[in-house]
Amino acid sequence: MAALRTGDAPTGPGRGVPGSSSPSPPSSPSSPFSPSPAGDAPEPVAPEPSAAGSREQRAARHWARAQARRTASSLAAAYGAHPDVVSVLTEDERVVMIMHIRELSAWYVHRSMLGIRPETVLCHQDVCIGTAMLVATPVRLVGHGVPGLLAQAAAAAQEPYRLWDRVYDLAAPLEDGHGTLWQHRGGWAPDGVPLLVPYGRREPCRLPTVLRMAGSLEAAARLLPVLPAQHPPAPAH
Structure with a gap:
């Protein structure tokens, strides 16, 4: 089994973690709310909300x-x-x-x-x-x-590859919601996303693009090997 590859962005502080928050960046010197270096310029004051605006917000x-x-x-x-x-x-x-x-x-x-x-x-x-x-x-x-x-x-x-909340086996053919069969022939996009090719065609397509266009991808069970039917032997003449 190959190592798991993933197209998910890393989850850091404040991303995808309930109740977490990332530290606030320091104020930029060019910001109008940054402290005056000489103390000679007044700091801007946020305007007081109007009574009507407060009532509308509360409502x-x-x-x-x-x-x-x-x-x-x-x-x-x-x-x-x-x-x-x-x-x-x-x-x-x-x-x-x-x-x-x-x-x-x-x-x-x-x-x-x-x-x-x-x-x-x-x-x-x-x-x-x-x-x-x-x-x-x-x-x-x-x-x-x-x-x-x-x-x-x-x-x-x-050959597992995880994108969002699904794992795809790139070694097996995949079938979309419209019945189109896709396969991974070893190609990768510059950002590390696998390129899939529909059966009978040559144009590769990024996995996220296939999902957005055609819906979910599942293992193509109809391409799995099928055992031959068992028939009773013909009577001897």
């Missing part, structure tokens, strides 16, 4: 929080009995659904039902997190156990 936040509670209630009613669901809760104006994932196929179904695109998914330690907007409310799906399942899939592949 907007009140509506957003109420909408988040309604969305959370709807999701709890629809998913609450599912064995993968741990909890559905609100965080201010956002809904968070926490799941314990036991099969990758279940994770893909859940995030697809919530409208979460695979390129928005970030993985860190034992969780993968995807985000989407649902009924004007930000929804975060937290899948515990997904990275471990991805590691198992990579160990089972001959």
